[in-house]
Amino acid sequence: MQSSLIGKIEKARMYASEPHRMHVDNLQVTFRGDNTEHEVSISDDTWHCNCGFFATWQVCSHTMAIERVMNGMVPPLPLPAGEAQTA
Ligand SMILES: [Zn+2]
DSSP states (O other): OOHHHHHHHHHHHHHHHGGGOOOOOOOEEEEEEEEEEEEEEEEEEEEEEEEHHHHHHOOHHHHHHHHHHHHTTTTOOOOOOOOOHHO
């Protein structure tokens, strides 16, 4: 193997351990939930999911799972409005 390619592979290995270097600007994910599939997306740093929970809370198990998997690479999910605010 060419030494220049070996160098790139080594650098890729280092980069892979530093995911904070990567920022996902746009994302489209088909999420296979327990009951049905959901479409999760990130556009202009804004999350969206087509499930009913997200429509109310702007956060859901699907977006939170993707945030965990892509730790540090995706925009932070806004915290849902606290119960103290909505009560
Ligand atoms: Zn969802």
